[in-house]
Structures are given as C-alpha cells and as structure tokens.
Amino acid sequence: MPVLVITGTGTEVGKTVTTAAVAAAAVAAGRSVAVLKAAQTGVGPHERGDGAEVVRLAGPVTWAEVARYPEPLAPATAALRAGRPPVRPQEVAEAAAKLATEHDLVLVEGAGGLLVRFDDAGGTLADAAQLLRAPVLVVASAGLGTLNVTELTARELRSRELDLLGVVIGSWPAAPDLADRCNIADLPQVAGAPLLGALPDGAGGLAPAGFRAAAPGWLAPRLNGTWDAAAFTVREAPPPFAGADDH
Secondary structure, X not given: OOEEEEEEOOOOOOHHHHHHHHHHHHHHOOOOEEEEEOOEEOOOOOOOOHHHHHHHHHOOOEEEEOOEEOOOOOHHHHHHHHOXXXXXXXXXXXXXXXXXXXXXXXXEEEEEEOOOOOOOOOOOHHHHHHHHOOOXXXXXXXOOOHHHHHHHHHHHHHHOOOOXXXXXXXXXXXXXXXXXXXXXXXXXXXHOOOEEEEEEOOHHHOOHHHHHHHHHHHEOHHHOOOOOHHHHHHHHOOOOOOOHHHO
C-alpha cells in the first residue's frame, strides 16, 4: 500500500487529524511518510495549511500541496474566483506517484468529500484514486446523519471499482449519545468495510509528543496501530434493546 487516499464524508469530520494520526502511526512503525494535500482552500499564500498541521502533529513527514486558494470553497469554485488554474486529477496522481518513489507511504488528503469538484470538467479525488489505483480510507463523523453519507461514499467507491480500505471515526465524543453508540455497529455494515479506528474528540489539540505517542492506539493494525475494533465495540456500543422481543 504505497499510496493511501484519505477522504471524508464531508467537511469538519476530522480528516486532517486522522491523516496526521495515520502518518504518526506509520512513522512509529519505521516507515517513511509523505502527505499530499490535493487542494488547500481557505488559506492565504503564507498561512499554515492542513499539511503544516499534519507535520506539527505527526513529526518527520514530507508534505506537499498541489494547489492552494484563498477562499474556503470547493476547489473548482475557489480556483475560478481566484483566477488561477484548477487542480486536475492527473496532477494529483502524478505528484503522489513521484512521492511514492521516495517514501514507503504516501497519504493523499482530499478537500471535503469524495466528489467535491477540482475543476470545471468535474474531476474529483475519486478520479485521482482511480488513476493511482490506490485504496481509499473514509473518515466519518460519529453521530446522527453519518450512516447515509458513509453509505453513499462507499457506493460511489464501489461503482468505480475502488478499494474501500475501511472507515475511521474522526472524532469520538467523551460522552457519546445513543446515536453515536449505535453507529459503531452500523458504520461498517453500511460501508461494507471494517471500522479501522476512532480518534478521541480533541485529539488535534494534544501536544505533538502526546499525539504521536497516542496515535497508534486510535488505529487498527491495518493502519500500523493497536486499536481493537471488537474491544471498542464491547466497551462503547449500547446493550441490546430490552423490549425487542416484546413486539
């Protein structure tokens, strides 16, 4: 798995912090890692972007961007409004392939969800993943509404014959509600792929040393971690509904 594409079911689901955790766990396992941001939006020329945050949290990783645009919009719209060339899936694939010749693992982080448009031709992160023939990791939220968008993302990946490696919950609350807890079992079912981790809420606010030490414990062995999905489910999922046999 020299290249892994990381997408979210939407914005603000913990995609960048999850990317940092995957990078940190891989570094801890002795792998050289590069992180490629396909399109950075909402950040000025000299401001810190997602790549800088990944480096801050994960440590010694290489990072690069294909393009950045100042307004916090979908990449195609942000490029148009900035009067700059859009990102093309081929450019993302070429940049990732080059990094893969020099690193054990390349993480390609998208912008928003899987089908957010990069350009006026409708190019997306899914197209870049197809060009790379790379597996895709989906970062999902824990709560109400996550099942629908996770299943839609999984169906789109399968329609393109892309490998859905698994799902990571990008922010697991300290006090999960009933929907959060039920979704532990439901997420892998609707995705048709395993749950590969759960990051605690606020993980991105940890000091870098603490983040790097903890990251492997948030991720399954498939992602160079030690997290146990079965144990997490037993601990966090709700007990069976007592009245289920009464109907």
